[in-house]
Amino acid sequence: MIAGPLATIDLGVIAENLLTLQIMCGNTEVAATIKADGYGLGAIRLAKTLYGAGCRTFYVAHLEEALAVRALHADTTIYVLHGIPKGHETEAFEKNITPIITDLGTLTRMRETAKNIGKAIPVNLHVDTGMNRIGFGATEWNMLVHTPSLIDGVDVKMVMSHFACSDEPLHPMNEQQREKFIGATKHFVSAKKTLANSHGVFLGSQMHFDQVRPGRALSGTNGLKGLKNALSVHAPIIQLRSIDSNGTVGYGATQRVQKGMRLAALAYGYADGLHRVFSNSDQTTGHHFYLHGIAVPVIGRVSMDLVMVDVSKVPENLVHVGGMVEIVGAHQSIDDWAAQIGTIGYELMTHLGNRIERSYIEVKS
Amino acid sequence: MIAGPLATIDLGVIAENLLTLQIMCGNTEVAATIKADGYGLGAIRLAKTLYGAGCRTFYVAHLEEALAVRALHADTTIYVLHGIPKGHETEAFEKNITPIITDLGTLTRMRETAKNIGKAIPVNLHVDTGMNRIGFGATEWNMLVHTPSLIDGVDVKMVMSHFACSDEPLHPMNEQQREKFIGATKHFVSAKKTLANSHGVFLGSQMHFDQVRPGRALSGTNGLKGLKNALSVHAPIIQLRSIDSNGTVGYGATQRVQKGMRLAALAYGYADGLHRVFSNSDQTTGHHFYLHGIAVPVIGRVSMDLVMVDVSKVPENLVHVGGMVEIVGAHQSIDDWAAQIGTIGYELMTHLGNRIERSYIEVKS
Numbered sequence: 001m002i003a004g005p006l007a008t009i010d011l012g013v014i015a016e017n018l019l020t021l022q023i024m025c026g027n028t029e030v031a032a033t034i035k036a037d038g039y040g041l042g043a044i045r046l047a048k049t050l051y052g053a054g055c056r057t058f059y060v061a062h063l064e065e066a067l068a069v070r071a072l073h074a075d076t077t078i079y080v081l082h083g084i085p086k087g088h089e090t091e092a093f094e095k096n097i098t099p100i101i102t103d104l105g106t107l108t109r110m111r112e113t114a115k116n117i118g119k120a121i122p123v124n125l126h127v128d129t130g131m132n133r134i135g136f137g138a139t140e141w142n143m144l145v146h147t148p149s150l151i152d153g154v155d156v157k158m159v160m161s162h163f164a165c166s167d168e169p170l171h172p173m174n175e176q177q178r179e180k181f182i183g184a185t186k187h188f189v190s191a192k193k194t195l196a197n198s199h200g201v202f203l204g205s206q207m208h209f210d211q212v213r214p215g216r217a218l219s220g221t222n223g224l225k226g227l228k229n230a231l232s233v234h235a236p237i238i239q240l241r242s243i244d245s246n247g248t249v250g251y252g253a254t255q256r257v258q259k260g261m262r263l264a265a266l267a268y269g270y271a272d273g274l275h276r277v278f279s280n281s282d283q284t285t286g287h288h289f290y291l292h293g294i295a296v297p298v299i300g301r302v303s304m305d306l307v308m309v310d311v312s313k314v315p316e317n318l319v320h321v322g323g324m325v326e327i328v329g330a331h332q333s334i335d336d337w338a339a340q341i342g343t344i345g346y347e348l349m350t351h352l353g354n355r356i357e358r359s360y361i362e363v364k365s
Numbered sequence: 366m367i368a369g370p371l372a373t374i375d376l377g378v379i380a381e382n383l384l385t386l387q388i389m390c391g392n393t394e395v396a397a398t399i400k401a402d403g404y405g406l407g408a409i410r411l412a413k414t415l416y417g418a419g420c421r422t423f424y425v426a427h428l429e430e431a432l433a434v435r436a437l438h439a440d441t442t443i444y445v446l447h448g449i450p451k452g453h454e455t456e457a458f459e460k461n462i463t464p465i466i467t468d469l470g471t472l473t474r475m476r477e478t479a480k481n482i483g484k485a486i487p488v489n490l491h492v493d494t495g496m497n498r499i500g501f502g503a504t505e506w507n508m509l510v511h512t513p514s515l516i517d518g519v520d521v522k523m524v525m526s527h528f529a530c531s532d533e534p535l536h537p538m539n540e541q542q543r544e545k546f547i548g549a550t551k552h553f554v555s556a557k558k559t560l561a562n563s564h565g566v567f568l569g570s571q572m573h574f575d576q577v578r579p580g581r582a583l584s585g586t587n588g589l590k591g592l593k594n595a596l597s598v599h600a601p602i603i604q605l606r607s608i609d610s611n612g613t614v615g616y617g618a619t620q621r622v623q624k625g626m627r628l629a630a631l632a633y634g635y636a637d638g639l640h641r642v643f644s645n646s647d648q649t650t651g652h653h654f655y656l657h658g659i660a661v662p663v664i665g666r667v668s669m670d671l672v673m674v675d676v677s678k679v680p681e682n683l684v685h686v687g688g689m690v691e692i693v694g695a696h697q698s699i700d701d702w703a704a705q706i707g708t709i710g711y712e713l714m715t716h717l718g719n720r721i722e723r724s725y726i727e728v729k730s
Contacts, residue, residue, distance in 0.1 A: 003450035004427050036636035036669055061670040062369050082603050082632055085368035102604050132614040134604045134630045164618050238447050239467050239499045249497040253529050265499045267447055271401035271715035276708050304401055305426040321470055343641050350636035
């Protein structure tokens with residue numbers, strides 16, 4: 001039922017992007033980060049597609065996300081960035097879900113679990129290299145590498161870290177993080193190493209180590225070279241109106257309209273992920289979508305289920321109820337759209353609401 | 366599994382708020398607006414609770430939302446604010462879902478459907494009274510009321526309009542809209558009338574007509590007098606870190622931290638509905654949550670699955686991994702939280718992400 005907004009996701013493009021990344025990375029494994037419901041595109045559909053294209057390793061943030069991905073295939077490695085919540089350690093082990101350990105406290109919990117079940121538990125150790133977010137800090141890491149008993153019963157399969165500024169290729173922190181990472185991982189000779197997220201892949205092969213773990217790059221939505229965009233978003237016109245007399249539009253009566261203007265109401269509101277700061281296009285903000293390639297400015301406040309756009313510049317015979325207005329597509333990428341409100345495409349992708357129908361273009365076999 | 370953020374929704378309070386509103390409104394029917402998944406709280410749970418407390422009329426925005434509510438009970442009236450998408454008119458009629466008609470085009474479609482099935486179709490007519498969003502404009506309404514054949518085969522059960530400024534009780538537009546509404550509806554003597562949304566209910570009984578249709582007021586989250594708050598939101602600490610040396614935190618390395626600061630990583634990121642503009646608390650922005658009643662400022666950029674807060678002011682023995690930080694609760698309402706970034710609680714409620722576990726406190730029987 002196309003009654004509301006529609007996101008079209010081309011799974012063939014996503015499979016192709018994985019192969020492009022794999023060619024770029026040579027012998028380095030390309031894992032896929034599909035947390036936050038695959039950045040809003042649908043983690044399950046992405047995981048199936050990427051598996052079909054050869055991917056066998058997935059990163060998610062929460063255990064629940066990991067369990068959903070495990071239900072698809074038995075022969076994948078699944079890493080959980082936030083680790084395993086207390087009380088679920090054995091369940092995670094039995095489901096072959098690998099925790100990412102970020103501090104000594106959670107490491108202790110894993111060691112105790114290993115002791116209880118009498119088997120070694122595979123883990124991925126996340127060492128912080130300057131982001132100061134999650135991951136072992138310098139003091140704890142130093143303690144860890146000099147106290148072998150701390151990893152009794154855990155099998156360190158992988159050591160990872162995370163870039164803070166990889167979207168700025170010339171930022172000095174990238175190289176500093178690489179050097180810190182090499183220093184930190186030399187203590188785990190037999191473990192594999194991974195540092196690069198989507199943008200990290202494009203910093204060069206010195207950042208690839210044994211594995212890269214792109215997320216959004218797989219959808220080609222962030223303009224990285226050689227990758228194709230897999231996403232478009234459209235919203236239907238549910239009513240057209242010619243303004244009868246000068247007045248205002250929407251909540252708070254914040255924007256004036258003139259007699260004769262033609263407005264279209266779109267079924268796309270803040271509940272669907274259109275932030276309220278998109279309200280009231282003017283010469284400064286310029287908030288707009290596209291209809292038949294013509295920019296249509298946002299008029300009045302964005303409301304929960306609706307937004308009004310000015311379609312006066314679009315020929316009348318091209319505007320009708322049921323017509324789809326382009327939010328993201330040929331005329332603006334999700335990053336262009338996000339830039340209108342000073343944010344990044346990542347945020348708006350993960351805010352694509354539940355009422356937006358996801359339509360998938362299947363991989364051609 | 367409490368591994369991630371948690372929203373607690375007190376259904377008993379919601380049932381109580383319905384009764385409070387019913388007492389306020391006397392003989393006027395209190396319908397419930399539960400679009401956008403019940404403003405993020407769960408439309409199905411809300412509908413069941415409100416039905417149990419006596420509510421028999423529901424408003425939603427999309428047909429799909431209506432079908433989900435219809436599946437619960439047969440004896441309710443369900444109005445669809447966006448109307449019925451083309452091709453689904455008969456299905457909606459058979460499921461006893463009542464379209465809200467906003468223009469002559471959709472009215473024509475309903476008339477044709479009525480002719481095809483040989484039965485009168487109940488409708489709700491939405492007349493615009495100055496919001497200039499959806500609803501019949503003056504020209505079309507004038508044509509409608511003077512051309513009886515336009516409503517051949519449709520049974521006008523209800524006429525509605527919508528306030529633009531009801532959250533500002535002294536705004537002159539409220540009274541102007543009431544007068545326009547009375548003028549417009551006098552042509553439909555046998556139809557019932559409804560004008561008031563949540564804030565409209567509180568403008569006084571002259572706004573109540575035959576039915577009021579509060580939405581967010583039912584959850585008591587907008588501070589309306591006499592209603593109780595039914596919502597709290599918390600996020601777990603997944604890692605604590607003492608800063609080893611002066612540096613920066615998070616993506617883009619945008620905020621500096623000093624040696625000795627104690628930070629907590631919360632499993633709550635923009636994918637969970639924490640807008641990125643909450644990043645980097647400083648003396649101007651003051652972005653914060655609460656832990657044990659102590660304000661904990663946001664440090665660094667909000668990332669997709671995580672945010673860092675400064676817990677240096679909270680006694681060390683009260684801060685531990687797994688502890689829950691208050692996003693919305695005793696110390697800040699969802700409107701207080703929203704005000705930190707210049708928006709309204711409605712937006713942040715509808716952005717509460719899918720990974721946030723909804724925990725329901727049942728109505729005491």
